[in-house]
Amino acid sequence: MYKKQIIPLLFVCFFILAGCSTQAQGAEELDYDQTKKMVVDILKTDDGKKALKDVLAEEPFKSQLVMDNTAVNDAIKTTLLSDDGKEFWKSAFKDPEFSKAFADSMAEENQAVLKSLLNDPEYRSKLIEVLHDPELEKELADLLKSNEYRKHLKSVISETFESPEYQAKIQEILQKAAKEGKK
Numbered sequence: 001m002y003k004k005q006i007i008p009l010l011f012v013c014f015f016i017l018a019g020c021s022t023q024a025q026g027a028e029e030l031d032y033d034q035t036k037k038m039v040v041d042i043l044k045t046d047d048g049k050k051a052l053k054d055v056l057a058e059e060p061f062k063s064q065l066v067m068d069n070t071a072v073n074d075a076i077k078t079t080l081l082s083d084d085g086k087e088f089w090k091s092a093f094k095d096p097e098f099s100k101a102f103a104d105s106m107a108e109e110n111q112a113v114l115k116s117l118l119n120d121p122e123y124r125s126k127l128i129e130v131l132h133d134p135e136l137e138k139e140l141a142d143l144l145k146s147n148e149y150r151k152h153l154k155s156v157i158s159e160t161f162e163s164p165e166y167q168a169k170i171q172e173i174l175q176k177a178a179k180e181g182k183k
Contacts, residue, residue, distance in 0.1 A: 042048045055061060079085045092098050117123045130136065143149055160166050 043052065080089075093102070
């Protein structure tokens with residue numbers, strides 16, 4: 001007799017549980033969709049955009065994004081070495097403003113490299129060898145004797161004499177010489 005009562009009770013419990021579990025899944029999907037829409041709406045607001053910009057502008061976040069991402073580094077390397085990358089650099093360096101900005105950003109590193117090269121005996125010997133090349137010496141001598149170089153040198157000297165800094169130094173030297181002459 002208990003078996004007859006338990007079996008229908010088990011069916012009722014099973015259907016109740018099955019109905020609740022389906023509702024729970026539907027509620028989760030609805031909650032996810034609602035949450036997703038809410039997040040997207042928040043990000044589209046001015047406050048959301050500002051918050052996102054602030055996070056992206058933080059230095060630790062920027063450095064993590066660029067420095068720690070090997071995929072970005074690999075992509076940059078392959079882009080720079082590709083034919084399109086080479087063409088980009090050729091056209092970019094034709095722009096004087098870009099060239100100046102690029103050179104300024106690399107000035108300290110270039111200076112450090114040159115200083116380290118000058119300490120390298122092999123590099124120094126090759127540099128001296130190039131400078132003692134008779135053809136180079138002849139070209140330099142011809143250049144220094146040219147009228148164009150002399151005009152350039154004259155304008156540089158004139159500009160130097162006209163600079164306030166140089167005039168102050170000359171005045172200081174003349175004052176020292178006058179004091180020493182009086183003694």
